[in-house]
Amino acid sequence: MDHTPPPFFKRGPAPLVRLFFFASLSLALLVIDARFRYVEGLRSWLALAAYPLHRVATAPVDLAARVGEYFSTQAQLVADNEQLRAKALAYAQDAQRYQAAQAEAEQLRRLIGAVERLAVLATPAEVLYVGRDPYSHKLFIDRGAVQGVRPGSPVADEEGVIGQVTRVHPLVSEVTLLTDRDHAVPVQVVRNGLRAVAFGGGASGMLELRFMSAVSDIQNGDRLVTSGIDGTYPAGLPVANVVRIERDAEQAFARALCQPVAGIDRGRYVLILANESARPPLPQSAGKERRGENSRRARAKEADAAR
Amino acid sequence: MLHARSQILLPVRASTIVASFALALFLNFLPWADMRAVPDFVALVLAFWCVRQPRLVGIGIGWTIGLLTDAGNGVLLGQHALAYSLLAFLAIWLSRRILWFGPGLQALHVALMLLVAQAAALLVRLAAGDPFPGWPVFVGPLAGALLWPALTWFLLLPQRRSEREQAI
Numbered sequence: 001m002d003h004t005p006p007p008f009f010k011r012g013p014a015p016l017v018r019l020f021f022f023a024s025l026s027l028a029l030l031v032i033d034a035r036f037r038y039v040e041g042l043r044s045w046l047a048l049a050a051y052p053l054h055r056v057a058t059a060p061v062d063l064a065a066r067v068g069e070y071f072s073t074q075a076q077l078v079a080d081n082e083q084l085r086a087k088a089l090a091y092a093q094d095a096q097r098y099q100a101a102q103a104e105a106e107q108l109r110r111l112i113g114a115v116e117r118l119a120v121l122a123t124p125a126e127v128l129y130v131g132r133d134p135y136s137h138k139l140f141i142d143r144g145a146v147q148g149v150r151p152g153s154p155v156a157d158e159e160g161v162i163g164q165v166t167r168v169h170p171l172v173s174e175v176t177l178l179t180d181r182d183h184a185v186p187v188q189v190v191r192n193g194l195r196a197v198a199f200g201g202g203a204s205g206m207l208e209l210r211f212m213s214a215v216s217d218i219q220n221g222d223r224l225v226t227s228g229i230d231g232t233y234p235a236g237l238p239v240a241n242v243v244r245i246e247r248d249a250e251q252a253f254a255r256a257l258c259q260p261v262a263g264i265d266r267g268r269y270v271l272i273l274a275n276e277s278a279r280p281p282l283p284q285s286a287g288k289e290r291r292g293e294n295s296r297r298a299r300a301k302e303a304d305a306a307r
Numbered sequence: 308m309l310h311a312r313s314q315i316l317l318p319v320r321a322s323t324i325v326a327s328f329a330l331a332l333f334l335n336f337l338p339w340a341d342m343r344a345v346p347d348f349v350a351l352v353l354a355f356w357c358v359r360q361p362r363l364v365g366i367g368i369g370w371t372i373g374l375l376t377d378a379g380n381g382v383l384l385g386q387h388a389l390a391y392s393l394l395a396f397l398a399i400w401l402s403r404r405i406l407w408f409g410p411g412l413q414a415l416h417v418a419l420m421l422l423v424a425q426a427a428a429l430l431v432r433l434a435a436g437d438p439f440p441g442w443p444v445f446v447g448p449l450a451g452a453l454l455w456p457a458l459t460w461f462l463l464l465p466q467r468r469s470e471r472e473q474a475i
Contacts, residue, residue, distance in 0.1 A: 015365070015366065015396055015400060016396070019366055019392060019393065019395075019396040022366050022370040022389075023393065025370070025385075026373075026386075026388040026389035028385075029384045029385035029388065030383055030384065030389070030431060033384040033385060039384055042378075042384070045378075046378030047378045049378075050375055050378060053329070053333055053379070057332075057333045057336035057337050058337075061337075129336055129337075131382070132376075133380050133381070135382075135432050135437040135438075136437070138381050140381070203441070
């Protein structure tokens with residue numbers, strides 16, 4: 001027992017008073033954070049303070065992985081090499097065809113007067129840890145504002161889209177996964193170009209297409225890619241495959257469940273895609289255009305008057 | 308004292324407390340497979356120190372560590388802070404009672420405290436509009452309570468004296 005005898009004076013406020021104080025402080029912070037988002041700066045500083053702990057915490061896992069690699073047998077290495085070589089060959093063929101196809105697509109887009117698609121810059125990043133929160137689906141990567149990550153950038157792995165950067169701290173960034181309940185991504189069915197929005201399914205680890213018309217042409221096994229019309233995700237990134245469709249005769253809408261293509265809950269390395277210039281113009285430039293229109297209209301009036 | 312093997316412990320060092328919290332935060336940030344069934348080590352260590360050293364570790368420290376946890380996990384700021392201040396209060400309030408019991412009954416008290424703290428966090432998330440994550444969220448606190456006797460043994464190691472010293 002090490003309860004030292006209490007001093008008779010100077011014991012500070014009673015525990016109940018302290019609890020009341022800190023509970024009200026927490027509730028105030030909760031409301032400010034949930035409603036107004038005023039405390040992002042404080043959050044960044046706290047995240048920076050927790051950063052060394054994250055690094056230390058992931059170190060043993062890294063070490064175990066490296067030690068495991070060191071003891072991989074030669075047979076494994078040979079098999080891996082063969083597999084990789086076969087993959088590289090397949091990719092090389094695809095890449096050759098891709099270049100030709102891209103040139104052709106650019107030519108066609110120029111013919112119909114569409115805006116040319118911009119090349120997407122990709123920054124590799126490593127997954128630090130997964131958020132310890134059963135209510136949301138987030139992961140943290142080791143690139144932050146210092147490395148030039150912007151909030152809103154899409155994140156993908158080698159197979160498809162994983163999610164989107166939602167918060168950027170100085171050294172780490174928070175990625176909201178596709179499967180998060182609050183996340184939505186505009187998609188397109190590869191087979192027929194049908195557009196839809198895929199919502200995160202939460203704990204099920206699936207995506208949902210919620211408000212599809214009951215007669216819409218969608219089938220099991222359809223592949224969904226990003227449509228690119230939101231200006232955030234570049235077009236054509238694989239997102240998910242349709243695995244089940246629920247059509248209810250009583251309801252006007254069909255609901256499709258989709259399995260994400262990318263390794264949402266596995267994999268250590270991801271790509272942060274910077275797709276800044278694909279966004280619609282800012283309101284300022286829109287204002288300028290309107291002024292331009294006005295002057296054009298004025299010129300047209302002048303021309304009428306001259307006639 | 309009811310527990311017969313109780314002995315006079317050395318005074319606690321601040322470095323022990325800091326190191327135990329660092330270790331607990333480290334355990335919490337490890338990449339666990341299912342987050343819901345894993346005990347919250349920080350909450351457990353906080354409850355331990357609030358029971359053993361209510362005049363050193365209190366509600367203020369619990370609140371600060373809760374805030375750090377919130378920022379580190381990218382959840383609503385204040386969620387863990389509220390849960391941990393409530394936990395610290397309960398632990399301080401019950402500290403004189405808990406230490407009269409043996410390890411098993413102590414663990415029962417701790418299970419209740421951890422459940423209340425988890426329920427506070429759950430209420431906050433439900434109020435913020437999140438869906439109910441399923442009953443396994445209450446497995447974590449119970450697993451934490453099961454760890455309590457081992458935790459007590461481990462965290463009191465630096466304060467124990469060797470057999471020879473005791474004999475003197």
